Amino acid sequence: MKVHVNLNVCQGHARCEDICPEVFGTDAVEGKCVIHQPDVPPELEDKARLAVRNCPEGALRISSR
Amino acid sequence: MTRAFFPAPPDHVPAELIHDFDFFSVPPGEGDPTEIWHDLVRSGVPSKFYTPRNGGHWVFLDYDDIVEAYRDYSIFSNHQASMPPMEHWPTLQPVGFDPPEHNVFRRLLAPMFTPKAVRDITDELRRRSAVLIDGFAAKGSCDFIPEYAEKFPTSSFLYLFGMPEERLDDFLTLANAFFRTSDPKVKGEAVNSIFAEIDAFFREKQKNPGNDIASTIVTARDADGNPHSWQDMLNCGFLLFVAGLDTVTNTMAYIWRHLATTPASRAYFRDRLDDPDGFLRAIEELMRINAVSNIVRRVKDDCEFRGVQLRRNDRVALPNTVANRDPRTFRDPETINLDREVNVHVTFGVGPHRCVGSHLAKREIMVSLQEWLKRIPDFELVPDQGQATAFGGSVMGFRSLKLQWPAG
Numbered sequence: 001m002k003v004h005v006n007l008n009v010c011q012g013h014a015r016c017e018d019i020c021p022e023v024f025g026t027d028a029v030e031g032k033c034v035i036h037q038p039d040v041p042p043e044l045e046d047k048a049r050l051a052v053r054n055c056p057e058g059a060l061r062i063s064s065r
Numbered sequence: 066m067t068r069a070f071f072p073a074p075p076d077h078v079p080a081e082l083i084h085d086f087d088f089f090s091v092p093p094g095e096g097d098p099t100e101i102w103h104d105l106v107r108s109g110v111p112s113k114f115y116t117p118r119n120g121g122h123w124v125f126l127d128y129d130d131i132v133e134a135y136r137d138y139s140i141f142s143n144h145q146a147s148m149p150p151m152e153h154w155p156t157l158q159p160v161g162f163d164p165p166e167h168n169v170f171r172r173l174l175a176p177m178f179t180p181k182a183v184r185d186i187t188d189e190l191r192r193r194s195a196v197l198i199d200g201f202a203a204k205g206s207c208d209f210i211p212e213y214a215e216k217f218p219t220s221s222f223l224y225l226f227g228m229p230e231e232r233l234d235d236f237l238t239l240a241n242a243f244f245r246t247s248d249p250k251v252k253g254e255a256v257n258s259i260f261a262e263i264d265a266f267f268r269e270k271q272k273n274p275g276n277d278i279a280s281t282i283v284t285a286r287d288a289d290g291n292p293h294s295w296q297d298m299l300n301c302g303f304l305l306f307v308a309g310l311d312t313v314t315n316t317m318a319y320i321w322r323h324l325a326t327t328p329a330s331r332a333y334f335r336d337r338l339d340d341p342d343g344f345l346r347a348i349e350e351l352m353r354i355n356a357v358s359n360i361v362r363r364v365k366d367d368c369e370f371r372g373v374q375l376r377r378n379d380r381v382a383l384p385n386t387v388a389n390r391d392p393r394t395f396r397d398p399e400t401i402n403l404d405r406e407v408n409v410h411v412t413f414g415v416g417p418h419r420c421v422g423s424h425l426a427k428r429e430i431m432v433s434l435q436e437w438l439k440r441i442p443d444f445e446l447v448p449d450q451g452q453a454t455a456f457g458g459s460v461m462g463f464r465s466l467k468l469q470w471p472a473g
Contacts, residue, residue, distance in 0.1 A: 011419040014180045018345055030172070031179035031424070056409045057416075 001040045002063045003048055005033040009059035016060060020044065020051040033059065077367075077374045078115045086116040086124065088148070088359065088382060091457040098461035099386045102359075106387060113373050120149035122361070122380035123373075128391035128411070130371060131383045134362055136416035138163040140370060141362035141381060143418055148361040148380040148459075155256075158301035160308070164417050169293075170301050173285050174421050177225075177278055183424040186225070190429060193220045194436040202440045205472025206447065209321050210314065210465050213433070215240065218313040221429055222306065227277025228266060236262075244311045245464065256303075263302040267295075278305065305422075312358060313426050315462025317433060319355035323401070325446045325468055333403050335438050341431075347403035348431055353410035354401050356385035357461045360414060385411050386461075444470040 003023060012031035016024035022044050025034045040048045052060040074083050086105060091098045105126065112126045125131050134141040142163050147154055156162070159170035176182065197216055201207045219236050223229070228236075239262065242255035267283050274280035282298050292298075324331050337343040364379040375381075389410045390398040396407075413420035420426070447467035454464035 011416060012175070012179070013413070013415075013419060014424060015349075017180060018342075018349075026180050028176060028179055028181050030175050050406060053407045054409060056411060 001042075001045050001048070002038050002065060003035055003040055003052065004038070004061045004063065005035055006059050006061070007032055009057050010055075011057050011059075013056050015054045015056065016051040019054055020047040023048045024051055074115065074117050075121065075376065077376050082111050082114050082373065084110045084114045084116055085118065086110075086114075087118045088116075088122070089119065089458045091455050091461075093453065096453065096455060098455045098457040099356075101457060102384045102387050103390065106390075113371070120380065122148055122382055123375070124382045124384070126384070126387050128388040128394045131385070131388040132411060132415055133371075134381060134383055135360075135411070135414050135418065138417060140365060140368055140375070142365045143167075143362060146361050146363035146380065148382065150378075150380075155260075155296075155300045155303060157304040157307070158297050160304055160418060161300075167417060169287065170297070171417075171421065173282065174278075174301070174305075177281060178421050178423075178425055180424045183428045187428060187432065189224060190221055190432045191436060193217065193224065194429075194433050198436055198440050203473045206467065206469040208465055209468050210318055210463060214314040214317040214321070214466075215310075217317075217433060218310045218429060221425070222309055225278050225425075226266075226302075226305065227270065227275050227279045240306075240310050243307070244460075259306055260299055260303060263299055263306070267298060267302065308420075309422050309425070311460045311462075313429055315357040315460055316352070316355055316426070317430060318463045318466050319357065320351050320430065320434070321468065322446070322463070322466055323351065323355070325444055325466075327401075328443070330401070330403065331438070331443060334434060335442055338435060338438060344435070345427070345431060346405075346408075348427060348434070349408050349410065350401060350403050350405045352412045352427070352430075353389045353395070353405075353408055356389050356410065356412040358412070359384045359386075359459050359461070361459065385414070441470050444468050 010033045012026060014026050014031065016033060017026050023035065023037050023040055025036055026032060027034050049062065052062055091101060095101065113123060113130060115121065115123050125134060144161055144163055145156065159167045159174070194217055197213055201212055207213065215237060216233065219240055220230065220233055223232060223236060239255060239259050242251060243259060246252050266279060270279045271283045274284050279302065282301055285293060287293055333347060334344060337347065360383040362381045362383065364375045364377055364381065367376050389395070389412065392398050394409065413423040445468070447469050450467055451465065456462060456464065
């Protein structure tokens with residue numbers, strides 16, 4: 001499972017970082033999403049999926065590869 | 066008050082979309098000002114309706130419409146969007162501008178309010194919270210609003226701004242004059258006093274800059290290497306004052322009111338004092354259910370939006386509390402579910418104007434609740450709350466909330 005962010009849509013809510021900080025973070029300038037691990041390890045898939053579903057902007061996307 | 070801004074009702078609004086609703090009024094006996102908005106939904110009014118009150122304006126009630134209005138600044142402008150339309154009101158930086166003008170001060174502020182920046186000041190926020198709570202914990206009672214919910218965000222503001230802590234009482238007086246009056250003259254005087262304070266402080270910071278928000282604003286340079294205009298800087302300082310205090314005060318008021326009346330919620334948070342993830346997830350649910358801000362946008366040009374005709378300069382009210390309980394977006398929306406897993410609330414808005422201080426606000430609330438529960442694990446409402454103190458408008462809340470607990 002892979003995660004992607006559209007930085008034109010991200011507004012820096014950081015809900016992804018709050019929920020799954022292993023995969024998502026935020027930068028120190030705009031506070032927008034930074035993906036630490038685009039290839040999500042199996043043990044973090046559920047958490048990362050929840051983070052994606054909680055983005056109020058719909059800026060995150062999941063793909064299988 | 067400019068009641069005659071529109072010869073109401075205007076001819077572009079069909080009669081079936083007109084409904085009499087007052088944005089600012091809370092009926093006597095109504096204990097919770099958000100209920101006037103939920104009553105609207107329950108009454109079955111159209112999800113986009115027009116009220117002739119307060120200069121005339123639209124109200125959107127569906128989550129999807131509210132979110133779209135936040136995002137599409139080509140239709141819904143934040144420039145000169147006060148409601149009712151007001152003259153002589155400063156255009157706050159950056160929130161009073163749409164992109165791309167908005168980007169200049171937004172980029173200036175953003176680094177100071179990132180999650181990392183807020184994490185870095187958590188210890189100082191915690192210290193300030195603890196000092197205030199220690200001041201009344203042994204007494205066994207307090208009026209939560211003046212004794213904590215107003216003091217703590219104001220104290221945090223002074224710290225971030227780089228102002229000495231000894232100025233707290235002066236700024237509480239200014240904030241109270243500004244937020245708690247409906248008299249335009251008193252409010253105008255308070256605005257002038259706040260601007261004068263910021264002006265004097267910015268001049269001092271220009272000479273002796275430090276590591277604080279005021280210094281960052283006065284030493285910043287635009288794309289051509291010049292300082293920003295002095296008025297823009299003051300308008301930005303004023304924004305931080307008006308946007309960061311009353312919103313946090315009243316969100317905390319709602320949250321403590323809920324906790325005082327709900328032992329299971331107090332126990333939930335007490336059980337998670339050592340589980341920041343669980344604590345934060347539950348705070349998101351309290352943020353969803355206690356959205357105190359009603360936001361207004363101004364229509365830029367005549368257009369049709371999702372089946373209604375909008376006219377240039379029409380105001381549109383976006384009640385976050387209603388969006389946050391839309392059953393098409395939230396499962397079982399009326400239930401406060403502290404374990405709620407998917408929670409795309411719009412308490413901080415969405416789109417380019419997403420509240421720049423949202424991480425600070427959540428951190429202030431989280432730290433406050435942790436420090437409070439460590440000292441006051443159980444508390445309740447004083448049975449006689451005295452006169453009703455609920456108020457409505459662009460920020461809804463209470464002027465007083467008397468709490469009691471076993472004295473230590």
